[in-house]
Amino acid sequence: MNSRTMKFRAAILASAMAIASTAIAAQKILLVNDFGAKGDSITLDTTAIQKAIDTAAPKGETVSFKPGTYLTGAIFLKSGVTLDVPDGVTLTGSQDIKDYPEHATRIAGIEMTWPAALINIRDAHDVTLTGKGTIDGNGAVWWKVYNDLRAVYTPKGLRWASDYDAKRVRLSLIQNSYNVHFGGGITLKRSGFWTVQVLYSHDVVIDGVTIRNNEGGRGPSTDGIDIDSSRGIDVSHADIDANDDALCLKSGRDSDGLRVNRPTEDIKIHDSIIRRGAAAITIGSETSGGFHNIEVWNLTVPAGPNNSVGNGVLFKSAHTRGGTATDIRIHDLTLENVATPISMTMNWNPSYSYAVLPPGTDSKTMPPYWVPLTTPVSDAQGRPHFSGVHIWNIKATGARRAFSVEAYKDAPLTDFKFDHLDIQAASAGSIADAKDWSFADDKLTIADGSVVRVTDSTNVTGLPAASAAQGATPAH
16 A cells, blocks of 8 residues: 555544544433443443443444443444543453453464453444543453463473463454544553454554553553554554553464464554553564554653663564565654664564473363464474565664664565664664665764674665763663
8 A cells, every 4th residue: 555545544534533523422322321330330330331332333322421430341342333431430340251251363363262352342343432531451360360370381381372371351352343443532451461452453543542551560461552464553642551562563473373364554653652561663473464564653752760661663573473574664763761772583582482382292182272373384484574674763862772683594684774863872782684774874872882793694784883972871
């Protein structure tokens, strides 16, 4: 899709979002309280909320709430429905797994059945979720499920299985859907697992979400927004405090992801703040379906006493993932105290990435999703390929190292352009397995006076000599 088409699609989606917001006032509003919801934080209101949604669907009406705290299990939005969660309203997730019926979906790159999310938009279109209220995943119970299982599994060589066997509830899921508008000032917090997953969907606008997953503890794998084998997605005005990837693109894992072979493409992510998370922007580690026509801009990682972001631009994959990433444009990032502004690894987290059955495993009793996880992938299929990447206008201060880059000699990172980088770091770092990389108008200010170490690479040109920072001390 060319830039003119992207702009046209963005204009259409922005217009639709504005129309949807205006329509709330014009539509008949159904209050869940009139269907029996109590909003007293004690009564389980799932049935009443769902009845209001089901009633609103045929006429495309709006469902809303009187002020209160509504305890609920999984709810399912229907085509044409607007769910308005106004200021003064909190939806709190039940901590009983029975309140989240299992459905076919994809989790961390593998198709399988999994508990429904707290908020579900499945097989639907023309759906809006808006309002300045709060959706609280109440996720501590799911964090404990994972941590307890991980403690048992890791010594057995099953670190890779922990994320799949510990069934944690996502806060929201958009699956097999289109023309979805999600945001409007909503606060999402304490997700049990991923906070917003956009899966197998297209033409989705996420505009104006605040994500806070660090209240009451640190939830493992509480990603912010994951765009997963989807297209035509526009994310903006997000403010994210998460415990893993904040803004992340995914497209499947290993043999199962290669079988499905659905790319993530025509994506715009912009004008957002990341306070805690693995990176400002992440591509991977699930790369099997590939990525095409991605633009990311105007992301800010501010300094702060509780802020912690490990990387600026993070590309990650593994030699069993495969996938092709092309036409990626990332620009105008402001990164304060981010450990590594430019980080790329194609051998990410081996204990998680490479699933190997421990000796003595009974294949007849193991979970069925362990089969695709442990199915071998050849080097020819499994090498990920990134090319046609342009990164520019990056301002980074307080970094530990400027670059950390590695791929494979037989699958180098190819045709990357960097310009107008201004990075201040304790050390310069390293680049390996790069081919046809060019640098222009870049500035590196390195406290220890080191230079970027380049190995196993060809035609890397214009890399600036590092200048020593006057009076600088290594960050962190």
